[in-house]
Each structure stands twice: as C-alpha cells, then as structure tokens.
Amino acid sequence: MKLFDNLQKKIDKKKSIQKHYISKEQIKQTAKENSRIIKELEKQNNRKNVPEEEYLTKMRDSNNVVEFDDLHAYFFTDAGIVKAVDGVSFDIPKKSIVGVVGESGCGKSVTSLALMKLMQKPQGQIFSGEIRYNAKDGKAYNISKVPREDMNKIRGKEMSMIFQEPMTSLNPVFRIGDQLDEILFLHFPGITPEEAKEKSITMLKTVGMAMPESVYSRYPHELSGGMRQRVMIAMALSCDPNLIIADEPTTALDVTIQAQILDLLRSIKNDINGSIMLITHDLGVIAEMADYVVVMYAGRIIEKGTAREIYKNPQHPYTVGLQKSIPALNLNDEKLYTIPGTVPNPINMPNYCYFRDRCNKRFGKCDGEYPATIQISPTHSVACYLAEEIAAELAKSKDGEKNAKK
Amino acid sequence: MRLGLIIVKMIKYIVKRLALSVLILFGVSIIIYGLVRIKPGLDFVQAKYYAQMQLDNTGQVALMVEKQREIYGLTSPILEGYLVWAGNILQGEWGDSFIFSVMTGEVELLVDAEGNPVLDSEGNQLTKPISSSNVLDIIASKSTISFVIALIATILQFGIAIPLGITSATKQYGVVDYSVTVLAMMGISLPSFFFGALLLRVFSIQLGWFPYAGLTDPNSNLPVLLDNIHHLVLPITVLVILSIGGLMRYTRTNMLEVLNADYIRTARAKGLSEHKVIYKHAFRNTLIPLVTILAGILPGLFGGAMITETIFSIDGIGKAAYKAVTMGDIPFVMAYNLFLSVLTVIGTLLSDLMYAVVDPRVKLTGGSK
Ligand SMILES: Nc1ncnc2c1ncn2[C@@H]1O[C@H](COP(=O)(O)OP(=O)(O)OP(=O)(O)O)[C@@H](O)[C@H]1O
Ligand code: SF4
Ligand SMILES: [Mg+2]
Numbered sequence: 006m007k008l009f010d011n012l013q014k015k016i017d018k019k020k021s022i023q024k025h026y027i028s029k030e031q032i033k034q035t036a037k038e039n040s041r042i043i044k045e046l047e048k049q050n051n052r053k054n055v056p057e058e059e060y061l062t063k064m065r066d067s068n069n070v071v072e073f074d075d076l077h078a079y080f081f082t083d084a085g086i087v088k089a090v091d092g093v094s095f096d097i098p099k100k101s102i103v104g105v106v107g108e109s110g111c112g113k114s115v116t117s118l119a120l121m122k123l124m125q126k127p128q129g130q131i132f133s134g135e136i137r138y139n140a141k142d143g144k145a146y147n148i149s150k151v152p153r154e155d156m157n158k159i160r161g162k163e164m165s166m167i168f169q170e171p172m173t174s175l176n177p178v179f180r181i182g183d184q185l186d187e188i189l190f191l192h193f194p195g196i197t198p199e200e201a202k203e204k205s206i207t208m209l210k211t212v213g214m215a216m217p218e219s220v221y222s223r224y225p226h227e228l229s230g231g232m233r234q235r236v237m238i239a240m241a242l243s244c245d246p247n248l249i250i251a252d253e254p255t256t257a258l259d260v261t262i263q264a265q266i267l268d269l270l271r272s273i274k275n276d277i278n279g280s281i282m283l284i285t286h287d288l289g290v291i292a293e294m295a296d297y298v299v300v301m302y303a304g305r306i307i308e309k310g311t312a313r314e315i316y317k318n319p320q321h322p323y324t325v326g327l328q329k330s331i332p333a334l335n336l337n338d339e340k341l342y343t344i345p346g347t348v349p350n351p352i353n354m355p356n357y358c359y360f361r362d363r364c365n366k367r368f369g370k371c372d373g374e375y376p377a378t379i380q381i382s383p384t385h386s387v388a389c390y391l392a393e394e395i396a397a398e399l400a401k402s403k404d405g406e407k408n409a410k411k
Numbered sequence: 412m413r414l415g416l417i418i419v420k421m422i423k424y425i426v427k428r429l430a431l432s433v434l435i436l437f438g439v440s441i442i443i444y445g446l447v448r449i450k451p452g453l454d455f456v457q458a459k460y461y462a463q464m465q466l467d468n469t470g471q472v473a474l475m476v477e478k479q480r481e482i483y484g485l486t487s488p489i490l491e492g493y494l495v496w497a498g499n500i501l502q503g504e505w506g507d508s509f510i511f512s513v514m515t516g517e518v519e520l521l522v523d524a525e526g527n528p529v530l531d532s533e534g535n536q537l538t539k540p541i542s543s544s545n546v547l548d549i550i551a552s553k554s555t556i557s558f559v560i561a562l563i564a565t566i567l568q569f570g571i572a573i574p575l576g577i578t579s580a581t582k583q584y585g586v587v588d589y590s591v592t593v594l595a596m597m598g599i600s601l602p603s604f605f606f607g608a609l610l611l612r613v614f615s616i617q618l619g620w621f622p623y624a625g626l627t628d629p630n631s632n633l634p635v636l637l638d639n640i641h642h643l644v645l646p647i648t649v650l651v652i653l654s655i656g657g658l659m660r661y662t663r664t665n666m667l668e669v670l671n672a673d674y675i676r677t678a679r680a681k682g683l684s685e686h687k688v689i690y691k692h693a694f695r696n697t698l699i700p701l702v703t704i705l706a707g708i709l710p711g712l713f714g715g716a717m718i719t720e721t722i723f724s725i726d727g728i729g730k731a732a733y734k735a736v737t738m739g740d741i742p743f744v745m746a747y748n749l750f751l752s753v754l755t756v757i758g759t760l761l762s763d764l765m766y767a768v769v770d771p772r773v774k775l776t777g778g779s780k
Contacts, residue, residue: 125671
C-alpha cells in the first residue's frame with residue numbers, strides 16, 4: 006500500500022514538472038492550426054496574374070510614403086504564435102527620416118521586413134492590418150495584399166533596404182560589381198553592361214568608397230565590414246528609391262566606422278528624394294537624424310512623436326529609461342543607466358501594460374488592462390496610464406486658458 | 412598578369428599537395444603490407460602452393476615458391492620485407508595475380524624444338540597470343556567496363572539528385588519533399604545485394620524484360636551496343652537508386668541552409684524573381700559543399716562496384732576484387748587496395764582544387780587546412 010502511495014507521489018511530481026513544458030499534443034495541435042492558417046495566407050501570396058485593382062488602395066494622406074495601419078505580423082511557430090508586431094500604426098511622410106527605436110527583439114526588423122514582404126516564409130506572415138505604400142507613379146499599394154510576384158516590381162526599385170549584418174548580406178561568390186550591376190539590369194531593362202558598370206562605379210564614389218574601380222572587381226570577403234556596408238548603401242541608392250529602410254546599419258561595426266556610416270547616411274538625407282526609415286536601438290542617433298520617432302516595446306508602439314517631442318518631453322517611463330541610457334547625455338553619472346529586467350516573451354502576452362514588471366513609475370491603475378493610446382499633441386501619443394493624468398491636466402489648463410480668454 | 416600569378420600559385424600548391432600525397436600513400440602501403448605479413452601460419456604464397464608442394468617430389472615447386480616469396484619479401488623479417496616489396500612497387504613490379512590473366516594483345520612467334528619457325532599450310536608462321544597475370548595489366552583491362560558503368564551511373568545520379576534536392580528544399584514539407592525523403596531513406600537503407608537480387612528476380616526472371624548476367628548475349632538479335640545497354644539497365648539502376656538518396660538529402664540540407672542566409676534576403680530585397688534567387692544566388696553557394704563529394708567520386712569511378720558487379724556477373728574490377736578476396740589472391744588484393752588509395756588521394760586533391768574554383772574565399776596556400 007505504502008509502495009503504491011509512493012509511486013503515486015512520484016507520478017504526481019512528474020506531472021507537475023511536465024506542466025512547465027509544452028506537451029507533445031499541444032505542439033501537434035498548434036502545428037496543425039498553424040499550417041492551416043499559413044496555407045491560407047500563402048495561397049494569397051502565391052497567386053499569379055492578380056488584377057491590380059485587388060491590391061490598389063488610397064493613402065489616408067497623400068503626403069505619406071508609407072502608412073502602417075494596425076499592422077499585425079506574426080510568426081506561426083510550433084511553440085505558439087509569436088506576435089512580433091502586434092497592432093502598429095505610424096506614418097512615414099515624404100522626404101523625412103522616421104526613426105524606430107526599441108530594445109532587441111521588440112519587432113523593429115519584423116516591421117520593416119513586413120513592409121518589404123521579406124518575413125521568413127512560410128511561418129512569418131502579415132496576419133492583419135494594412136501597409137499602404139505610395140509609389141512613384143502615384144498609385145497606392147496595399148502591401149499585405151500584393152502577391153509575391155508583383156512585389157518584385159516594388160522591391161529594390163521603389164524601396165530598398167540596408168541590413169543589420171554587412172558581413173553576411175552580400176553574396177560571397179559574386180563580385181561586388183556583379184551584385185551592383187544586377188539590380189540595375191533588373192530595374193532598367195535595356196541598360197548596357199558598360200552603362201551599368203559606369204553607374205555602379207559612380208554609386209560607389211557617392212558612398213565615399215576609395216578606389217571604386219578596384220572595389221568593383223573585388224569579392225565581398227576582400228572588403229572590411231564598413232566597406233561592405235557602403236556597398237550595401239550604394240546598392241540601396243542605385244535605383245533612386247522612394248524609401249530606404251536602414252535596419253541598424255551600424256550595429257555590427259566598430260565605433261569609428263559607425264560614425265562614418267552615420268555621416269554618410271546624413272549626407273544621403275540631403276541628396277535623395279525619398280524618405281528613410283532608420284531602425285536603431287540608439288536614441289542618440291535618432292535624436293540628431295530623425296524627424297519623427299517611433300518607440301516600440303514588445304511588438305507595440307508605446308510612444309511616438311516628432312523627434313523634438315520624444316527628446317525633450319518623453320512621457321513613457323520606457324522612453325525616459327532609454328534616454329537615460331544614452332552615454333553622451335549621462336556625463337555626471339559614473340555608471341550608465343540600464344533598464345532592469347528583460348523584454349518579455351512575445352508568445353501569450355498578458356493583458357496589462359507589457360512594461361509593468363520593469364517600470365519604476367508603476368501605480369495602482371497599471372494592474373488594469375493594456376493602457377490605451379493617449380494623444381498628448383497632434384503628433385505625440387503615448388500608451389501609459391501616467392499620461393492619462395497629464396492629458397487630463399493639459400485639457401484642463403487648455404479649458405482654463407479658453408475660459409480666461411473669454 | 413594576375414592570371415599568371417594565380418597559375419604559378421596553383422602549380423606550387425599542387426606540388427606541395429602531391430608531396431603530401433606521397434607521404435599518405437607511404438603510410439597506406441605500410442598498413443597494407445603489414446596486414447598481409449602479420450597473418451599467423453603459412454604466408455600467402457605457401458598457402459597457395461601448399462597442395463602442389465605436398466605432391467611434388469622434384470623440388471621444382473619448392474624452388475618456385477621460394478623465388479616467389481622473395482619477390483614479396485616474405486623470406487626476410489617484416490621491415491626488410493617491406494622495403495623489398497615497396498622497391499618492387501616503385502619499379503612498377505606489382506606482382507602477378509594467382510587467379511587472373513588477360514590477353515595482352517601481343518603475340519609470340521611459335522618455334523619448334525630446334526628453333527625453327529612453325530609454319531602453317533600456307534607458309535605463314537604460327538603465333539600464340541601472350542597472356543599476362545601482371546596485376547597492373549589486370550586492373551587496366553578490368554576497370555574499363557567498371558568505369559563506363561560508374562560514369563553513366565554518376566551522371567544520372569547527379570542529374571537526378573541535385574534538382575530533386577533543390578526542389579525539396581524550396582518546397583519544404585511539400586509533396587515532393589516528403590517523397591524525396593522517403594525515397595532517400597529507402598535508398599540509404601537498402602543493401603545493394605538485396606536490392607540487386609530483388610530487381611533480378613522481378614525484372615529478369617519473372618518478367619523477363621532484362622538479361623540477368625554479363626554484358627552480351629550471343630543469341631540476341633540486337634546490335635552489340637544496344638545489347639550492352641540492355642544488359643546494363645539493371646546494374647545501373649541499382650547503383651543510381653542506392654546512391655541518389657544520400658546526395659539528395661545532402662543537397663537539400665545545404666540548400667536549406669543557404670536559403671536562410673542573409674545574402675538571399677538581400678537578393679530578394681533587390682526585387683529578383685524567386686527563380687533567380689534560387690538558381691543563381693542560392694545554387695552557386697550550394698555548389699561549394701557539393702564539391703567535397705568529388706573526392707569520393709574518383710575511387711568510385713575507377714574502383715568498380717564490388718557487390719553489384721558480382722550480382723550481375725559483370726566482368727569489371729569490382730567483381731575481380733571480390734573474387735580475389737574470396738580466393739586468397741593476395742597480390743591482386745594488395746594492388747587493388749593501393750590503386751584505390753592512389754585514386755582517393757587524387758580525388759581529394761581534385762576536390763580541394765575545385766573548392767578554390769567555386770569559392771572565391773578559398774585561397775590555395777598549400778599544406779593541410
Ligand atoms: N523567423 C522567426 N521565427 C520566429 N520568431 C521570430 C523570427 N524572426 C523574429 N522573430 C521574433 O520576433 C520578435 C521581433 O524580432 P525582430 O527581429 O523584429 O527584433 P528587433 O527589434 O529587430 O531586434 P534587434 O535589435 O535584435 O534586431 C522577436 O521576439 C523574435 O524572437
Ligand atoms: S502603464 Fe504603468 S506600468 Fe505601464 S509604463 Fe505606464 S506607469 Fe509604467
Ligand atoms: Mg533587427
């Protein structure tokens with residue numbers, strides 16, 4: 006009898022341990038569910054000869070290049086749905102630089118990859134929401150509905166991308182020149198090899214490459230990280246795109262090279278006709294380069310506004326924390342400020358402020374559901390309960406002013 | 412200018428590698444000779460002539476045996492013996508096979524006891540074809556058919572496996588992918604003697620579609636070449652089906668890895684079509700690991716397929732090696748193994764050279780990596 010009891014105890018203990026893991030059945034269940042959703046979405050993506058009307062749309066504001074409207078971009082993994090981007094809305098106005106900041110893993114890259122339709126397939130999918138793109142010819146595309154085939158007319162030509170990892174972003178078996186010419190041959194049919202070469206070398210000069218002719222005939226492994234990133238930038242610029250996405254273009258480089266690449270981006274800003282979406286986790290870089298700033302946390306936007314607003318008047322405790330962790334602004338403190346804790350796992354997020362467990366301003370209300378987005382000024386908005394009071398005060402004082410004027 | 416420099420570098424590299432190869436072959440030869448020598452009891456020459464020596468009273472056989480033993484250094488201690496044997500090998504005397512002989516194509520003029528030419532009725536001198544048991548002659552003559560078979564099988568293998576591997580990687584978890592995986596697993600797990608026997612039973616014996624042995628059929632009314640091809644269908648099928656699986660999986664794995672690389676995302680971001688992305692940007696990179704396989708092809712091409720040739724009674728070098736092993740033809744086995752090691756060493760060198768051709772990051776610097 007006693008033996009049996011012991012056995013039962015052991016089994017119970019085992020069961021309780023297993024509870025911490027995802028069971029096999031659960032994985033199977035999720036996998037099945039996932040493959041159903043993926044199949045449906047992929048069907049949409051793989052359609053051929055779709056009439057344009059199906060994916061043409063209207064911009065909310067024709068002065069925007071891109072409008073993200075409640076974008077949900079998910080990864081359907083066996084462990085569950087990773088809501089990497091979960092309801093993101095912001096605009097990229099024409100001829101502007103929009104900075105996207107946030108900690109590692111908050112969904113910055115996924116936002117930009119969704120825009121290019123380059124999320125890892127088949128598990129990475131735009132689940133819902135719209136991304137509207139205002140093309141050079143005045144047409145507006147609803148990117149999430151554009152089939153893969155037609156996306157190729159937009160990629161590279163209308164919008165291009167500079168990636169985080171210059172060391173691995175160039176194909177190791179082709180010469181720099183071939184890789185630069187390729188994009189020209191693709192988007193300017195009829196261009197001769199001589200013309201392409203000339204243009205590529207000009208582009209290499211534009212990005213400040215020393216000895217562009219020699220670089221043209223070299224292989225990627227013969228260049229340093231900084232040089233490779235310049236090549237990537239040259240490639241991104243070469244079709245004169247409407248929008249350049251720069252995804253942490255300096256993260257993988259050492260400090261002096263970082264400064265040079267940032268200088269280059271700054272000078273490009275004046276030369277090009279398009280906009281730049283600059284992704285980084287360095288608020289300092291954003292502060293000096295961007296016109297608008299979007300702060301992301303765990304797949305959502307927690308604060309956005311003009312660079313000045315975010316810089317001078319940050320409202321969300323997370324943005325404040327980010328700002329405190331910029332080295333240059335932190336002269337008197339010996340130790341650099343770090344926000345305690347880590348970004349939560351984006352599977353099965355709870356329905357309360359995602360930042361709650363790391364927040365130093367947490368108060369009673371914060372235990373409620375996820376805070377609504379509050380408009381502080383026409384351009385500045387925050388998703389935090391603290392801001393409610395500020396907004397209320399603002400409203401009051403405005404009312405007061407009005408009353409006084411009366 | 413630059414090309415000249417590359418060629419000079421390449422030659423330097425090859426010379427260095429060849430020197431290294433000699434060292435490797437030296438080691439292999441020690442192992443081969445050592446294995447033969449450490450066998451307890453009678454050595455292989457004595458074993459071969461044992462029965463004859465018992466019957467022979469004249470001492471002739473014993474004399475011959477001693478002479479043969481000297482050739483293989485069997486009369487001296489192992490180290491000295493090795494030097495004798497290796498010296499012979501270097502001089503091109505690889506020994507005589509106990510069981511095989513081939514026609515050399517040359518003829519000997521027949522003479523009678525007094526030394527006068529023997530004439531036939533028309534006054535022409537009679538001749539006798541010369542046969543040779545020299546293992547090198549045997550290897551040379553028997554590897555031709557093995558080479559033809561292996562070449563066809565290899566071309567088919569690559570031609571089928573690589574495209575299928577790529578498709579199964581790009582359509583991961585699709586119908587093609589699952590079928591390829593199942594096929595590959597079957598190919599990897601089926602032993603050739605079993606699969607070969609199965610094919611023989613079904614297609615030769617029961618259905619009678621294909622002949623079951625050899626290369627030609629005197630009763631066939633097909634032209635010789637067609638007849639040969641008819642005979643080769645089954646053995647080549649065995650070779651291809653059994654080797655295709657591994658290559659397919661290898662291609663698939665490498666392709667999947669390459670497709671996840673950052674530069675593939677760059678290629679897509681340029682606006683290239685999926686076809687260009689896969690067959691230009693990804694495929695060139697998949698080729699790099701595939702080149703290592705070249706090292707294994709060369710011994711496979713010339714070394715014959717031991718079991719398949721035996722099952723289908725094809726008189727190639729593979730079958731000869733099998734027969735030599737079962738019948739104790741040690742001189743042939745030793746020579747065959749040396750031949751395989753030479754092929755392996757050359758194959759490795761070739762695959763390293765090919766690496767430098769397909770991967771610009773590889774520099775030929777000589778020495779081992
Ligand atoms: N292929 C994928 N499969 C599953 N989950 C993914 C995949 N790619 C990204 N994710 C998840 O999506 C979330 C957002 O990732 P993302 O790459 O956008 O982060 P990020 O903000 O760009 O970070 P970093 O600063 O490190 O580049 C992460 O939690 C990550 O785990
Ligand atoms: S809602 Fe509360 S917990 Fe969340 S950031 Fe604002 S103050 Fe902190
Ligand atoms: Mg990123």
